[in-house]
Amino acid sequence: EIVMTQSPATLSVSPGERATLFCRASQSVSSNVAWYQQKPGQAPSLLIYGASTRASGLPVRFSGSGSGTEFTLTISSLQPEDFAVYYCQQGETFGQGTKLEVK
């Protein structure tokens, strides 16, 4: 079973700044990683798939990168609506999430 480990658990960043979230796979998964955003009281929403392909309508400030075992989600200039919990996913396995909070 592949384990997805996200870091940090909580990330405090000021609006307008860059946020970088990390996800590590316990073994190589090529580029088969997706990222989701979940706001309180809402279902998760797809952001990125194939490690770097943006979902339809996603603002360009969101970008994904990586392959093999190391993956990154970057938000270039944080907007107020970006503060949420972010999950990476590979196959049937999700990471434990990173909470992005206002500094």
Next chain:
Amino acid sequence: QVHLEESGPEVVKPSQTLSLICNVSGASLSSGDYYWSWIRQRPGRGLEWIGFVYYTGNTYYNPSLESRVSISIDASKSQFSLRLNSMTAADTAIYYCARDIDSGDNTYFDTWGRGSLVTVSS
């Protein structure tokens, strides 16, 4: 626009069976392009995939839940269903249905229902 919506009981008694339905609009469940999944989120915790069903009726389940779970599909009604038996307090969660895209190279959930909160309580 694809829309998924869960329906079912809000409260289930311990040892009973949970039955949830996901109604799908804007997409055909007879298409082989997608799988149809159930995912849950226990209070204060992350996301746990439960299993999926294909349009053929083939299923695949999370090994940790496999002995208690059953997922079925009825394309004529545009719905798929989850049954989870022997419910305990540990099964209290928000249950989501989701469309699962598996292209071989990539697997991801592109559309989610709003979720159905199920509490196990006597």
